[in-house]
Amino acid sequence: MPAENLIEKLLSLKGEVASVPSPADEKELESVRIKYLGKKGVLSILSQEMRSVPADQKPEAGKLLQEIRSTLEGLVGSAEIEIKRNKVRREIEGEFFDTTLPSIQPEFGSAHPISAVMDEITDIFSGMGFQVEEGPETESDLYNFEKLNFPPEHPARDMQDTFHLLDVEKILRTHTSPVQVRAMEKYGPPLAVIAPGKVYRCDADVTHSPMFHQIEGFVIDKNITMGDLKGTLKAFATRLYGADVKVRLRPSFFPFVEPGAEMDVSCVICGGAGCRVCKQSGWLEILGAGMIHPNVLKASGIDPDQWGGFAFGLGIERIAMLKYGVDDIRLFFENDMRFLRQFKGGV
Ligand code: PHE
Numbered sequence: 001m002p003a004e005n006l007i008e009k010l011l012s013l014k015g016e017v018a019s020v021p022s023p024a025d026e027k028e029l030e031s032v033r034i035k036y037l038g039k040k041g042v043l044s045i046l047s048q049e050m051r052s053v054p055a056d057q058k059p060e061a062g063k064l065l066q067e068i069r070s071t072l073e074g075l076v077g078s079a080e081i082e083i084k085r086n087k088v089r090r091e092i093e094g095e096f097f098d099t100t101l102p103s104i105q106p107e108f109g110s111a112h113p114i115s116a117v118m119d120e121i122t123d124i125f126s127g128m129g130f131q132v133e134e135g136p137e138t139e140s141d142l143y144n145f146e147k148l149n150f151p152p153e154h155p156a157r158d159m160q161d162t163f164h165l166l167d168v169e170k171i172l173r174t175h176t177s178p179v180q181v182r183a184m185e186k187y188g189p190p191l192a193v194i195a196p197g198k199v200y201r202c203d204a205d206v207t208h209s210p211m212f213h214q215i216e217g218f219v220i221d222k223n224i225t226m227g228d229l230k231g232t233l234k235a236f237a238t239r240l241y242g243a244d245v246k247v248r249l250r251p252s253f254f255p256f257v258e259p260g261a262e263m264d265v266s267c268v269i270c271g272g273a274g275c276r277v278c279k280q281s282g283w284l285e286i287l288g289a290g291m292i293h294p295n296v297l298k299a300s301g302i303d304p305d306q307w308g309g310f311a312f313g314l315g316i317e318r319i320a321m322l323k324y325g326v327d328d329i330r331l332f333f334e335n336d337m338r339f340l341r342q343f344k345g346g347v
Contacts, residue, residue: 006049007057010064013042017071023079032079036072043069110344114213114332117320118196121215124239128232130194130217135179137198138170143178147299148256163200163210172200176216177256180292180311183218184300189307190221196316206328209317218292218311220302226259229289229310237265237286240319246272248283257290257311268322277322284322287314 017036023029036042046065053061111119122132135143145157156162156174163172179195195216204210219228230249237245246266254260264285267278274280289312294304317329324343326332331339 006046006053006061007064009046009049010061010068013046014064014068014071017068017075020075022075022082024083026083029076029079029083032072033076037069037076043072108344110340112332112340113320113324113326113343114316116343117323118213118215118316121236121240121314121316121319122194122196124236125194125215125217127239128192128235130192130219133179133183133193133195134197135173135176135182135195137173137200138165139173139178140170143181144171144173144175147181147296148177149293149295149299150255154255161201161203163202174201175199176214176313177311179216180218180256181296181300184220184297184302189302189309190219191309192219192221193217206330207318207321209329209333211333212329213316214313215316216311216313218309220292220297220307220309222307224291224308224310226291226310229261229291229312232310233263233287233289233312237263241265241268244271249289252288252290254288254290256293256296257288258293260288260290263287263289263312269325286319286322287312289313 020032023032034041038044043065050058050061050065110116126132141157144162145154150156162174165171176195176197176199179193179197183191183193183195193216197214198211199214200211201208202210217232219232226249230247234247237247244266245268248264249261250264252260252262262285264283266272267275267282267284269275269277270282272282274282278284289310292309292311297304297307297309317332320326320332321329
């Protein structure tokens with residue numbers, strides 16, 4: 001192959017390469033690389049032709065070849081950097097961070113439905129001037145039964161109802177009524193106390209849990225009557241269920257009150273017309289109550305000839321089940337988030 005040819009070719013290639021536009025993206029870059037610098041590219045073909053160039057022209061041809069190669073390498077190298085830089089710039093622009101947007105809200109927790117109902121009821125009585133007291137969950141037979149006028153062989157002391165703690169002479173309290181005695185002994189009369197807390201009974205089905213919550217309330221003063229009891233509980237029911245609720249007291253028995261009663265409210269589901277929840281009666285029993293038995297006052301260091309009082313106790317789970325239409329008490333204690341999340345937003 002004549003040498004002029006190669007030098008001419010190199011000169012025209014030099015011109016061509018000088019006007020190759022800088023590749024704008026990876027695809028263009030790759031095709032420039034392959035076309036000029038690839039194994040079968042223009043430069044490698046022309047390098048092979050170097051072999052047949054006469055010795056005196058070799059330096060010029062070699063120099064041209066080298067110049068073209070470094071021009072091309074410069075072109076490809078700087079295009080490579082520019083393409084990468086553009087890519088990063090585009091990514092950053094795509095990730096534009098708008099500081100005016102509201103932040104991602106963390107998921108808020110909420111009060112457990114039992115806590116919410118307990119707080120609501122405690123608030124109602126606090127508003128009426130009751131002080132909040134708590135007693136121990138592990139109790140003695142003395143406070144849980146004896147001072148509350150339970151006869152020695154009373155069935156409530158039966159192993160079937162009461163959890164006995166091994167080795168110590170203690171039980172888990174079966175109701176919040178022992179707080180009556182503890183508060184009377186601690187403060188003396190007059191008193192108005194509300195005592196929320198956990199209680200335990202050896203019992204388990206859809207409406208009974210071995211651990212549940214009660215609120216005890218009682219008032220000790222002079223000239224306290226059943227009228228005070230009924231008025232207080234009516235005011236409470238009205239705050240809890242609204243102005244339309246009706247209440248009634250039915251005679252009942254608890255050793256620590258005389259007379260004893262149970263209070264019903266007009267059914268919160270059907271309004272008193274009769275439904276499945278109230279078993280067509282129109283009424284729902286929500287608490288036990290009565291005038292504090294003279295023996296309980298005596299056992300608590302209070303003279304029953306001077307002072308009298310009323311007391312009541314209600315189960316929180318039952319109130320919460322009615323309030324939220326929950327038909328299985330165990331749902332409250334399984335801590336299934338799908339259940340608990342439904343109570344978000346409060347009661
Ligand atoms: N302690 C009783 C119970 O657990 C409820 C009650 C409290 C009844 C106060 C009358 C007076 O069932």
